[in-house]
Amino acid sequence: MPSRTLEQILEGRRSQPNQLIEVLQDVQASHGYISEEAMQAVSQGLGVPIMEVYRVASFYTAFRLKPSGKNVLTMCMGTACHVRGARLLMDQATGQLGVKPREVTPDGLFSVDHVNCLGACALGPIVTENGTYHHHMTPSKLRKLIDTLSRQKAED
Amino acid sequence: MLQQVNVNIDGANIRATRGTTVLDAAIEYGICIPHLCHVPYLSSISACRLCIVEHVVNGRSNVTASCTLNVEEGMVILTNTDKIRRLRRNLAELLVAQAPNSRAIQDIALRCGVKEVRYPFRNDDCVLCGRCVQMCTEVWKARAIGFVGRGKERHVDYPFGIRPDFCKQCGSCVQLCPMTIPPCDGPMKPGEEYLCRKCESQLMLADETPDHCVWCKLGESFGCGRYVGIKS
Numbered sequence: 233m234p235s236r237t238l239e240q241i242l243e244g245r246r247s248q249p250n251q252l253i254e255v256l257q258d259v260q261a262s263h264g265y266i267s268e269e270a271m272q273a274v275s276q277g278l279g280v281p282i283m284e285v286y287r288v289a290s291f292y293t294a295f296r297l298k299p300s301g302k303n304v305l306t307m308c309m310g311t312a313c314h315v316r317g318a319r320l321l322m323d324q325a326t327g328q329l330g331v332k333p334r335e336v337t338p339d340g341l342f343s344v345d346h347v348n349c350l351g352a353c354a355l356g357p358i359v360t361e362n363g364t365y366h367h368h369m370t371p372s373k374l375r376k377l378i379d380t381l382s383r384q385k386a387e388d
Numbered sequence: 389m390l391q392q393v394n395v396n397i398d399g400a401n402i403r404a405t406r407g408t409t410v411l412d413a414a415i416e417y418g419i420c421i422p423h424l425c426h427v428p429y430l431s432s433i434s435a436c437r438l439c440i441v442e443h444v445v446n447g448r449s450n451v452t453a454s455c456t457l458n459v460e461e462g463m464v465i466l467t468n469t470d471k472i473r474r475l476r477r478n479l480a481e482l483l484v485a486q487a488p489n490s491r492a493i494q495d496i497a498l499r500c501g502v503k504e505v506r507y508p509f510r511n512d513d514c515v516l517c518g519r520c521v522q523m524c525t526e527v528w529k530a531r532a533i534g535f536v537g538r539g540k541e542r543h544v545d546y547p548f549g550i551r552p553d554f555c556k557q558c559g560s561c562v563q564l565c566p567m568t569i570p571p572c573d574g575p576m577k578p579g580e581e582y583l584c585r586k587c588e589s590q591l592m593l594a595d596e597t598p599d600h601c602v603w604c605k606l607g608e609s610f611g612c613g614r615y616v617g618i619k620s
Contacts, residue, residue: 268548271547281531282531282547282552283531283532283533283534283546283547284531284534285547286534286536286547286548287534287535287536290536290537290538291537291538292538293538
């Protein structure tokens with residue numbers, strides 16, 4: 233359930249085009265992604281052309297235009313993580329789940345994402361699972377993590 | 389009142405109106421700075437970077453795009469140094485490798501002195517010059533098309549990829565697109581792209597006086613500022 237509706241997010245910021253990115257961030261935080269309808273509403277509310285909203289939303293990788301899975305696995309692809317084998321982790325995750333980066337599994341349980349740095353380079357390679365950091369990841373640890381998560385969800 | 393400033397472009401002292409760009413001033417005076425994304429009646433976004441010049445400040449030169457560089461009093465601009473020619477040739481080479489299927493792009497590559505293309509031909513049919521986007525945004529205020537995505541995924545598209553109601557299909561975007569002018573021998577098949585070089589005879593005058601606009605016909609196809617008329 234969205235924690236805040238679009239109306240609440242736009243409240244007090246209507247007709248302020250400079251608030252575009254902040255509003256999109258709030259939409260993303262409360263809805264998990266930015267839907268087409270949300271972009272239309274933001275465009276109407278802020279008085280920004282829809283093309284402009286779409287351009288900004290599609291430009292920044294921080295904005296998702298499609299819903300994410302229940303578990304979001306984020307691989308750090310920064311330099312430090314890369315030299316310690318982040319590529320292998322990505323291959324493990326995409327291979328095991330059968331998706332490409334930035335895609336969601338058909339059952340909607342997992343989505344795999346990559347970012348350029350998570351700021352914990354000394355602990356790399358880093359994988360975050362729904363915001364929890366897992367340090368010194370290896371492909372086998374990642375496989376166990378994915379297995380645990382899918383079992384948890386199956387029990388729920 | 390329009391204020392005039394003195395600019396030195398390639399050794400020529402030019403009086404230009406404050407607020408115009410170096411590219412406009414140079415074309416008006418008859419100095420050839422090759423350009424592609426610049427349309428005289430639209431504001432420039434310096435996307436193609438072909439109009440690069442050297443801007444000399446305190447004896448140091450900055451390479452910068454002249455279509456977004458406004459004239460200032462006492463400016464010293466060099467448009468045709470070896471360094472600029474080398475950089476410009478490389479840029480034109482990349483453009484023609486990206487989209488060889490256009491007379492306009494082939495012409496500009498020839499004008500910039502491209503003799504061979506060292507990059508694999510991509511045949512993407514778009515060089516992201518943004519002329520269509522600027523037209524839709526500035527002249528029609530429609531914003532029916534725009535740039536979507538980032539990096540190598542950047543492309544021109546409608547919002548969400550669907551033509552919106554406020555696009556009246558006026559076709560101005562298509563008119564300005566350099567890709568609408570096919571090469572003289574017809575469209576190239578994928579895998580058989582080549583550098584045309586058919587208009588090389590046009591360059592004889594231009595080779596003799598490299599820094600002068602000689603109305604070389606190479607600018608005609610993409611609407612070089614000299615042919616469209618200068619923004620007044």
